[in-house]
Amino acid sequence: MIDPLIDSTLRWSSVVVTGPEAQSFLQGQLSQDITTMSPDGAWSLLLAPDGVVVTSLYVTANDDGYALTVARKFGDVVLARLRRFLLRTKCTLELVDVDHGPYDTLEQQIAAGRPGPAEFARGLTPQCFGASFVASSVSFTKGCFTGQELVGRLDARGSSVPWRLVRVTGPSTARINEVLTSKGPSGTSGLTSSLRSGESIVGLGFAHRSLFESAELESAVDVHVEEIA
Numbered sequence: 001m002i003d004p005l006i007d008s009t010l011r012w013s014s015v016v017v018t019g020p021e022a023q024s025f026l027q028g029q030l031s032q033d034i035t036t037m038s039p040d041g042a043w044s045l046l047l048a049p050d051g052v053v054v055t056s057l058y059v060t061a062n063d064d065g066y067a068l069t070v071a072r073k074f075g076d077v078v079l080a081r082l083r084r085f086l087l088r089t090k091c092t093l094e095l096v097d098v099d100h101g102p103y104d105t106l107e108q109q110i111a112a113g114r115p116g117p118a119e120f121a122r123g124l125t126p127q128c129f130g131a132s133f134v135a136s137s138v139s140f141t142k143g144c145f146t147g148q149e150l151v152g153r154l155d156a157r158g159s160s161v162p163w164r165l166v167r168v169t170g171p172s173t174a175r176i177n178e179v180l181t182s183k184g185p186s187g188t189s190g191l192t193s194s195l196r197s198g199e200s201i202v203g204l205g206f207a208h209r210s211l212f213e214s215a216e217l218e219s220a221v222d223v224h225v226e227e228i229a
Contacts (some may be wrong), residue, residue, distance in 0.1 A: 010141020019091030047147025
């Protein structure tokens with residue numbers, strides 16, 4: 001049972017994009033092909049020019065344009081990033097708070113293996129978050145978008161990246177971090193999001209790929225590390 005004293009509620013905002021050129025503008029900024037997405041919407045990514053993930057967001061269409069639902073702490077970041085590229089374009093951007101997002105609690109996010117603000121803060125490329133994350137968020141056939149070049153090269157080369165998003169369970173945050181940081185360079189690996197569930201800590205984090213081939217992981221019987229595929 002999750003500790004009831006911890007507020008694990010996730011809060012969301014939407015960047016509302018309207019105007020006659022809203023679709024063409026977003027096609028050049030988002031990794032998802034919003035012209036072919038489901039009526040229920042789709043996950044997409046906002047990337048930096050070097051291919052690093054700024055954040056993920058959930059895109060839905062309406063009669064006037066599109067809503068980009070994003071973790072509230074990234075709302076201003078997304079708005080500023082999009083405005084940088086809004087040059088002589090007939091659309092407007094508005095940031096509003098919303099009551100619900102794709103999931104409501106950190107517990108649900110961890111169970112789903114979906115990265116959030118703490119994971120995106122590590123400055124990694126999409127492939128570091130797993131193949132299913134890329135498949136649900138990136139179109140490699142839609143045409144050009146900001147950050148596409150590096151992401152496309154990684155895909156063409158088999159998506160081989162040194163860092164892997166993992167779901168972890170262990171007795172303490174210190175013990176989990178000890179295992180996650182036991183292989184590879186320092187600075188990126190480690191626990192990023194966590195909650196106490198009963199006697200255990202559950203969370204998300206990053207590990208170097210060499211950890212999955214090491215004796216350290218095999219001997220760490222008190223810590224379960226699952227790579228997010």
